[in-house]
Amino acid sequence: MTTANRRVRVAATAAAAVALLAGCGGTAEEDATQSSVTSDSSASGSETSEAMGSHKPDGGPPPEGIEEASSPTYPIGTKVTLTADHMPGMNGAEATIxxxxxxxxxxxxxxxxxxxxxxxxxxxxxxxxxxxxxxAPLAEGTEVVLNADHMAGMAGAEATIESSTDETVYMVDLTMDGMKMTNHKWIVESEIQPAE
Structure with a gap:
């Protein structure tokens, strides 16, 4: 009787764990699917639409060895409007450099x-x-390994260079859909306009 009860308890625990993992897997799958949906609108500079939840709220410090811009168009503290659409809600969002x-x-x-x-x-x-x-710059098609950790699973991943730009790059603080993001990496200058 005791052995039977233990088996029932173990089976129930295992079933609950499988259900929990299945629920998490579905959410992760949906996030991953959202992350891999690519817009066909290259004219607007659209790219992968990424679920905001997959980005870390605090982007952390800039990587070692990166050179600060000596006279950027948008100095630190400048209020700007983003025209990037890296993730839902970003295009048109107000941000601070x-x-x-x-x-x-x-x-x-x-x-x-x-x-x-x-x-x-x-x-x-x-x-x-x-x-x-x-x-720099690396050619399109170059295979690289990422040390960036902007999103879950990015650090250590093998990647292919799709394109490059030598525009000034910015970290920004912004709030989208109630989520505050600090030092969000990265926005390039052509994806920014002065705040209205």
């Missing part, structure tokens, strides 16, 4: 280390966030 840097920024495609679906045309990763990258 928290850092400005001279480097090469890359759009990359990669498969997350945590088993998520492939992310296509992620904007942006800077040269200093690549493992042993060599001289």
């Amino acid at each position: 928290s850092g400005a840097f001279d480097t090469t920024a890359y759009s990359v495609s990669y498969t997350p280390m945590d088993g998520g679906e492939r992310v296509t045309d992620h904007k942006w990763v800077v040269h200093e966030e690549l493992e042993n990258p060599g001289e």
Whole structure:
């Protein structure tokens, strides 16, 4: 009787764990699917639409070795309006510049280390966030390893360079859909306009 009760209890616990994991898996799958949906509107600068929840709220400090911009168009503390659409709610959002840097920024495609679906045309990763990258800029199609950890599963992932730009890159503080993001990485200058 005691052994039977234990078996029932173990089976119930296992079933609950499977149900919980299945629920989490569904959510992660939906997030990964949202992360890999690519817009066809290249004219508007659209790229991968990423679930905001997959981004870390605090982007942390800039990577080591990155050079601060000497005279950026938008100095630290400047209020701006974003025209980037890296994730839902970003286009048109008001933000404050928290850092400005001279480097090469890359759009990359990669498969997350945590088993998520492939992310296509992620904007942006800077040269200093690549493992042993060599001289900038890297050519389209170059295979690299990411040291960036903007999103879950990004750090250590193998990626392919899709495009690059040498525009000034910015970190920004912003609030979207009630979520406060500090030092969000990265926005390039063409994705910013003066606040109205």
